[in-house]
Amino acid sequence: MKNEVLLTVKNLKKYYEISQGMFKEKIVVRAVDDVNFTVMRGETFALVGESGCGKSTTGRTILRLVEPTAGEVVFKGTNLASLPYEQMRSLRKQMQMVFQDPYASLNPKKTILQILMEPLKVHNKFDKKERLRKIIAMLKIVGLSEYHLDRYPHEFSGGQRQRIGIARAVILQPDFIIADEPVSALDVSVQSQVINLMLELQKEFGLTYLFISHDLSVIQHMTDRVAVMYLGKIVEVADTEDLFRNPKHPYTQALLSAVPVAHPKEEKKRIILKGDVPSPANPPSGCAFHPRCPFALEICKTKMPEPTTFEKGHTANCHLYIKNEEEIEYVTSYS
Amino acid sequence: MTVNIPKVTHTTQAIKVKKQSAVVTFFSNLLRSWTGMVGFLIMILLLFISIFGQWIVPYDPLLADFSKKLLPPMTDGHLLGTDQLGRDIFSRIILGARVSVIIGLTTVLIAGTFGTIVGIISGYFRGWVDVILMRIVDVQLSFPFILLVLVINAIIGSGLRNIIISLAIGGWVIFARVIRSEVLALREKEFITACVATGVSRTGILFKHILPNLFTPIIILSSLQIGTYIIAEASVSFLGFGVQPPEPAWGNMLNEGKDYIFSSWWLITFPGIAIMITALGVNLFGDWLRDTLDPELKGE
Amino acid sequence: MSDKVLQVNDLRIRFRNGKETSQPIRGVNFHVKKGETLGIVGESGCGKSVTSLSVMGLLPIKTSEIVSGEILFNNRDISRLKEKEYRKLRGNEISMIFQEPMTSLNPVFTIGEQLSEPLRQHKKMSKSEIRNNIIAVLKQVGLPRAEQIIDEYPHQLSGGMRQRVMISLALLCHPKLMIADEPTTALDVTIQAQILELLKEIKVKNEMSLMLITHDLSVVAEMCDRVVVMYAGEVVEEAEVNELFDRPLHPYTQGLMKSLPSNNERKSKLFSIDGQVPKPSEIGEGCVFANRCPFAFEKCFAETPPAFNRGKHISKCWLQDPAVKEVMQNEERSIVNS
Numbered sequence: 017m018k019n020e021v022l023l024t025v026k027n028l029k030k031y032y033e034i035s036q037g038m039f040k041e042k043i044v045v046r047a048v049d050d051v052n053f054t055v056m057r058g059e060t061f062a063l064v065g066e067s068g069c070g071k072s073t074t075g076r077t078i079l080r081l082v083e084p085t086a087g088e089v090v091f092k093g094t095n096l097a098s099l100p101y102e103q104m105r106s107l108r109k110q111m112q113m114v115f116q117d118p119y120a121s122l123n124p125k126k127t128i129l130q131i132l133m134e135p136l137k138v139h140n141k142f143d144k145k146e147r148l149r150k151i152i153a154m155l156k157i158v159g160l161s162e163y164h165l166d167r168y169p170h171e172f173s174g175g176q177r178q179r180i181g182i183a184r185a186v187i188l189q190p191d192f193i194i195a196d197e198p199v200s201a202l203d204v205s206v207q208s209q210v211i212n213l214m215l216e217l218q219k220e221f222g223l224t225y226l227f228i229s230h231d232l233s234v235i236q237h238m239t240d241r242v243a244v245m246y247l248g249k250i251v252e253v254a255d256t257e258d259l260f261r262n263p264k265h266p267y268t269q270a271l272l273s274a275v276p277v278a279h280p281k282e283e284k285k286r287i288i289l290k291g292d293v294p295s296p297a298n299p300p301s302g303c304a305f306h307p308r309c310p311f312a313l314e315i316c317k318t319k320m321p322e323p324t325t326f327e328k329g330h331t332a333n334c335h336l337y338i339k340n341e342e343e344i345e346y347v348t349s350y351s
Numbered sequence: 352m353t354v355n356i357p358k359v360t361h362t363t364q365a366i367k368v369k370k371q372s373a374v375v376t377f378f379s380n381l382l383r384s385w386t387g388m389v390g391f392l393i394m395i396l397l398l399f400i401s402i403f404g405q406w407i408v409p410y411d412p413l414l415a416d417f418s419k420k421l422l423p424p425m426t427d428g429h430l431l432g433t434d435q436l437g438r439d440i441f442s443r444i445i446l447g448a449r450v451s452v453i454i455g456l457t458t459v460l461i462a463g464t465f466g467t468i469v470g471i472i473s474g475y476f477r478g479w480v481d482v483i484l485m486r487i488v489d490v491q492l493s494f495p496f497i498l499l500v501l502v503i504n505a506i507i508g509s510g511l512r513n514i515i516i517s518l519a520i521g522g523w524v525i526f527a528r529v530i531r532s533e534v535l536a537l538r539e540k541e542f543i544t545a546c547v548a549t550g551v552s553r554t555g556i557l558f559k560h561i562l563p564n565l566f567t568p569i570i571i572l573s574s575l576q577i578g579t580y581i582i583a584e585a586s587v588s589f590l591g592f593g594v595q596p597p598e599p600a601w602g603n604m605l606n607e608g609k610d611y612i613f614s615s616w617w618l619i620t621f622p623g624i625a626i627m628i629t630a631l632g633v634n635l636f637g638d639w640l641r642d643t644l645d646p647e648l649k650g651e
Numbered sequence: 652m653s654d655k656v657l658q659v660n661d662l663r664i665r666f667r668n669g670k671e672t673s674q675p676i677r678g679v680n681f682h683v684k685k686g687e688t689l690g691i692v693g694e695s696g697c698g699k700s701v702t703s704l705s706v707m708g709l710l711p712i713k714t715s716e717i718v719s720g721e722i723l724f725n726n727r728d729i730s731r732l733k734e735k736e737y738r739k740l741r742g743n744e745i746s747m748i749f750q751e752p753m754t755s756l757n758p759v760f761t762i763g764e765q766l767s768e769p770l771r772q773h774k775k776m777s778k779s780e781i782r783n784n785i786i787a788v789l790k791q792v793g794l795p796r797a798e799q800i801i802d803e804y805p806h807q808l809s810g811g812m813r814q815r816v817m818i819s820l821a822l823l824c825h826p827k828l829m830i831a832d833e834p835t836t837a838l839d840v841t842i843q844a845q846i847l848e849l850l851k852e853i854k855v856k857n858e859m860s861l862m863l864i865t866h867d868l869s870v871v872a873e874m875c876d877r878v879v880v881m882y883a884g885e886v887v888e889e890a891e892v893n894e895l896f897d898r899p900l901h902p903y904t905q906g907l908m909k910s911l912p913s914n915n916e917r918k919s920k921l922f923s924i925d926g927q928v929p930k931p932s933e934i935g936e937g938c939v940f941a942n943r944c945p946f947a948f949e950k951c952f953a954e955t956p957p958a959f960n961r962g963k964h965i966s967k968c969w970l971q972d973p974a975v976k977e978v979m980q981n982e983e984r985s986i987v988n989s
Contacts, residue, residue, distance in 0.1 A: 105552065106550065108549065108550035115541055121541040122545075123563075135549045138549060138555065174695075203695055204867075204868070205923065208922065209923045230839065230840065271841060273844075274840040275869070276843070276847070276867070277869060280872040
């Protein structure tokens with residue numbers, strides 16, 4: 017089960033062109049720049065990174081909510097990136113999305129019944145009676161009741177709306193769900209409820225998640241593999257436990273060390289990065305991380321690093337591991 | 352999972368209860384704002400006299416009686432006096448209301464429908480369609496509204512039907528503009544993206560998701576535009592292009608009365624006041640409607 | 652007494668919306684000592700932001716009203732000050748940083764113009780003195796190129812830099828108390844780490860007290876000396892930070908801590924508090940947390956618990972009532988004996 021590839025993303029690119037006026041050159045923003053990864057059936061694959069790193073755009077490009085500039089998205093053997101609109105539309109029943117903002121992602125003029133009925137109607141699943149039965153069953157699974165059917169979204173709290181958003185995604189029984197920061201708009205106590213719900217649903221329906229988040233503690237808790245993104249590129253991929261135990265890329269190391277402590281007595285060695293994330297419209301040459309990297313070498317300024325593979329599919333794009341043994345030692349001992 | 356389907360009946364009931372409560376909230380909101388209330392009452396009054404006007408007028412508004420010409424107000428049973436042909440001004444104003452209401456409502460219906468369609472097409476499909484349509488709108492917007500209406504009237508002739516046509520041709524651009532920008536904003540909303548992700552077709556998104564959310568701006572804009580059209584009709588009629596005498600309309604009453612402005616002030620004063628009150632009422636109501644329906648302004 | 656910079660006693664605030672009234676703050680007590688960092692934790696709608704706004708005198712005048720209680724700043728009640736007097740205090744002795752660094756700066760003024768405002772208001776300084784002061788403060792918050800940034804506009808700066816500008820704005824007049832309302836919530840983790848570090852540093856350097864309002868327990872663990880936990884408009888627990896994390900007494904605090912993913916085994920079902928925060932209209936007699944509390948018993952629904960002290964650890968929970976404890980212990984004993 018675990019070894020079956022569900023989704024492969026190859027050289028995915030999404031560039032935005034910003035016109036500067038008639039006689040100026042267009043600015044090209046490389047939101048997603050040559051991203052590669054595979055997602056296995058049944059696993060939870062995480063994309064983590066800071067705002068503007070392109071993780072959300074990657075998710076939306078996979079679902080063709082944003083048209084890709086180049087690259088392939090192979091889902092169950094079909095390349096989605098070149099699929100005609102109508103075929104893509106009918107394929108959507110197999111891949112759904114959960115959005116970050118539960119306030120913006122539900123149409124304020126529709127009742128819960130209408131919101132949940134829509135996917136079933138659109139994909140022409142079940143007859144009328146069966147649909148209603150499914151909807152009520154789904155509401156119960158996500159912890160609401162049929163009493164809520166005729167309510168409008170504004171009558172619900174943020175956590176309940178996110179449950180509705182999840183119900184809408186799961187009701188078609190898709191194989192694959194992209195969850196774009198599904199819990200970051202929620203309060204702590206509600207966040208844990210929604211995470212539990214997502215874990216339960218995964219077990220019950222055998223779902224595969226692409227989990228996009230900036231919250232490392234949530235990622236550590238519920239994902240199997242992680243890809244770390246920085247400025248539109250993936251800099252490190254590893255099994256979740258492996259990544260948290262033994263991060264290779266200096267950016268990952270800094271990111272993990274920046275997570276606040278869980279207990280005041282806990283002492284933490286911080287790598288405080290200097291400066292801010294550069295603009296994706298004007299990324300640094302070579303390795304995009306080099307201006308902030310505490311270990312940057314000369315080569316980092318000019319040459320983009322190729323991925324280096326470590327054990328168990330752990331890869332990192334960093335020159336430190338290409339150069340020589342000594343430096344590897346230095347970096348790993350630091351973490 | 353066992354499910355009892357009979358419960359569905361309570362579904363429809365609940366919806367009915369909701370709709371009723373919407374009417375209740377409408378009036379309770381209205382009672383809270385005196386400007387909205389005044390506007391609403393003026394509009395109701397206007398509607399009433401335009402429907403029942405011909406049964407409540409004290410005199411025949413078309414009946415000329417030269418023995419009674421140019422009587423000042425409150426003489427001989429003529430509340431607002433008589434005009435140069437001895438016709439009762441009060442009766443003529445009441446019957447003139449019908450012209451204003453018909454023109455206001457029909458024009459807004461035609462201009463609103465056409466403008467909304469153009470706005471939706473432009474905003475939703477964007478690209479070159481949008482560019483062409485919006486340039487047409489731009490060109491027309493750079494032409495003074497009244498002048499445009501006059502020119503069209505000069506070409507196609509005067510009369511009630513033609514003035515409605517010319518006002519609609521002049522007025523649709525505002526709708527196209529506003530609705531286009533609404534659609535542009537809606538398109539980017541996350542719940543529309545969610546529809547795409549669900550697999551809803553383009554037409555489905557347009558009619559089931561974007562259109563219902565346009566309802567509020569359309570209502571608001573329409574109520575404000577009605578006032579504009581009523582004033583425009585009066586202006587055009589005043590200039591002699593609109594509704595032709597002897598049929599009474601507020602605008603042509605002004606036109607006929609302008610020659611007597613120094614000797615008999617009441618000929619133009621009372622139709623003028625009628626136009627003012629109507630426009631004021633419609634605008635007050637429109638403003639109130641905008642304030643109550645716009646969630647961002649709510650609670651202020 | 653004199654070591655308390657700020658003291659809030661039995662504060663109650665009422666909001667009016669048309670004919671409806673709600674009371675988001677019902678009897679809040681806490682104090683901030685000189686030089687300490689007090690954390691106020693709670694979820695959205697618990698009243699933590701309303702409390703901080705009331706300290707700043709920034710509550711909407713038309714729709715809100717302080718029903719009872721007092722806010723003592725340096726032993727002077729400021730809760731009923733006139734707007735004019737408040738203006739002397741605000742930005743001068745008490746200052747505040749907000750959550751959104753993007754919207755709290757005015758886009759049409761340069762950084763220098765915005766920062767000179769409080770100095771012109773509160774201090775008598777010449778133009779060059781003001782400029783020098785601003786540059787010094789900008790450097791203090793770790794902004795590179797302070798001499799240039801002073802003449803730049805907010806949109807030319809990144810989110811982290813804007814938050815630094817906001818902090819320097821709050822620092823300008825050397826306040827005795829700084830209120831930070833979710834200062835890092837809108838920022839990325841690596842930037843958050845920078846800003847938290849900065850806040851710690853400037854607090855010591857400027858000898859001021861910090862009131863940190865947040866929903867994030869780990870930020871509290873990182874920053875605070877003492878913590879106040881708020882729930883549905885009430886303070887439910889107050890303790891030293893180590894004490895709170897070691898021995899949370901109130902079931903709500905316990906639940907919050909247990910529901911953090913980092914306190915649960917990977918992939919396991921997270922602990923979660925059932926149900927929802929009650930709406931202000933739903934709050935009646937009894938403990939506000941009773942409907943979600945796993946330990947609730949009859950008394951919790953009938954009577955509002957008072958604050959029970961255990962040394963400096965205060966919690967508003969009937970389980971901490973010595974009488975209740977005795978009964979429970981007896982029961983336990985009787986179970987053991989039988």
